Amino acid sequence: ISQSRLNLIKSCEIVNTGTVLQEGVGIARIYSLDEVMTGELAEFEEGTIGIALNLESNNVGVVLMGDSLMIQEGSSIKATGRIDQIPVNEAYLGRVINALAKLIDGRGEISASESRLIESPALGIILRHSVYEPLQTRLIAIDSMIPIGRGQRELIIGDRQTGKIVVATDTILNQGQNIICVYVAIGQEASSVAQVVTTFQERGAMEYAIVVAGTANSPATLQYLAPYTRAALAEYFMYRE
Numbered sequence: 001i002s003q004s005r006l007n008l009i010k011s012c013e014i015v016n017t018g019t020v021l022q023e024g025v026g027i028a029r030i031y032s033l034d035e036v037m038t039g040e041l042a043e044f045e046e047g048t049i050g051i052a053l054n055l056e057s058n059n060v061g062v063v064l065m066g067d068s069l070m071i072q073e074g075s076s077i078k079a080t081g082r083i084d085q086i087p088v089n090e091a092y093l094g095r096v097i098n099a100l101a102k103l104i105d106g107r108g109e110i111s112a113s114e115s116r117l118i119e120s121p122a123l124g125i126i127l128r129h130s131v132y133e134p135l136q137t138r139l140i141a142i143d144s145m146i147p148i149g150r151g152q153r154e155l156i157i158g159d160r161q162t163g164k165i166v167v168a169t170d171t172i173l174n175q176g177q178n179i180i181c182v183y184v185a186i187g188q189e190a191s192s193v194a195q196v197v198t199t200f201q202e203r204g205a206m207e208y209a210i211v212v213a214g215t216a217n218s219p220a221t222l223q224y225l226a227p228y229t230r231a232a233l234a235e236y237f238m239y240r241e
Contacts, residue, residue, distance in 0.1 A: 016079040020044075021059060023071050026220045030060040030077055039119060041080045046070040050077070051084050051221070063221045065100065084119075086229055087112030088236040093180070094206045096197055099214045099222040099229050105197075116236050118228045138174035139167065169196055173203050180237045181205070184212040184230040186223055 018033030028050065036042065036052045042062055043049055048071060054061030062077070086101035089112035096105040103109060131149035148154045156164045172181040183200075185193045193213045200206045210233055214226030 016081075018042075018060065018077050018079075020071060020073055020075040020077060022073065023068060026064050026068065028062045028064060028068070028071060028077075030062055031058070033060045033077065033079060036060055036079045037083065039083050041082050041084055042077050043080055044071055045076045052079070063224070064219065065221050065225075066219070083117055084225075085115045085117045086232055088114050088116045088233060090237075090240075092210050092233065093208060094210070096193075096211045096213060097229075098218065099212065099225040101229055101233070104213065114236075116232045118225065118232055120232065120235060135171075135179075136174070137167075137171040139170060142167075165196075169199065172200070172209055173205050175205070175208065179208060180234070181209040182212060182230045182234045183209060184214065184226050186214045186226050187216050188213075190215045190217065 016033065016035055018030040018036075020028050021031045022029040028044075030042075030052075033042070033052070036055070038052060038055060040052045041049055042052055048064060048066040048068065050062035050064045052060050052062050064071070087110075088101075089110055091110045091112070092101075095103055095107065095110070098104050129151065131151045133150045134143070135148045135150050135152075137143055137148065142148065156167055158164050168183065172183060175181060183196065185196065190213070193211065193215060197206070197211055200209055200211070212226050212230045212233070214223040
C-alpha cells in the first residue's frame with residue numbers, strides 16, 4: 001500500500017489555476033492564479049493563450065494573444081510555468097512572420113530547435129562593447145550630421161506622413177550582405193506591409209532581412225509584442241556572432 005501511495009504521489013501534477021473575474025478588450029482579470037510570474041504564459045480553458053503582466057494583491061491582469069469571444073466570466077485558466085519566448089533560427093532570414101514568430105508568408109514552415117525569451121536581461125555596462133563603427137545608411141543628411149553607430153539604438157520620430165517608413169526601408173535597402181536587418185511594422189495596413197516586402201524582394205534585400213508584421217487588424221497584444229519579437233530575433237543574431 002505504501003508503494004502504491006508513493007507511485008500515486010509521483011504521478012500527481014500540480015496545476016496553478018484561476019478564474020476569470022472580468023474580460024475586456026484584449027485583457028482579462030484573473031482571481032486566485034497564485035504564484036504566477038510576470039510574463040508567464042497562461043492558457044484559458046478554450047485554448048486561448050495570454051501573458052500575465054499586471055500582478056496585483058488580489059488579481060492578475062492577463063493580456064490575450066488571440067480571440068476573446070469564447071472567454072467569459074467564470075472561465076478557468078491555468079498557468080503554464082513558461083515565460084513567453086519565440087523560436088529563433090537563421091532560416092527566418094527572408095521570411096515574414098507575426099509577433100509570435102509564426103510564418104505568415106505561405107512559403108512553408110521552419111523547424112527551429114532554439115528559442116529566446118521575448119524580454120531578455122540586458123547586459124551590464126562592463127560586458128558591452130564600445131560603439132565605434134558607423135552604420136552606413138547612405139542617406140547623406142543622416143550619415144553626415146547624425147551618424148548611427150552599430151549597436152546603438154536610434155529613434156525615428158515624427159508626425160504622420162513625414163517619411164519615417166521611407167527612412168527605415170531605404171536604410172535596409174542600402175545595406176549589404178554583412179548586415180542583418182529586422183523590419184517591424186506596427187499598426188500598418190497589411191497592404192502596406194506587402195508593398196514593403198515586395199520592394200525588398202525586388203531589390204534583393206530579403207536575403208538579409210526579416211519582416212515582423214503587427215498589422216492593424218492584429219489584436220492589440222500582438223501589436224504590443226511585435227517590437228519585442230523583433231528585438232529577440234536581432235539579439236539572437238547578435239549573440240551568435
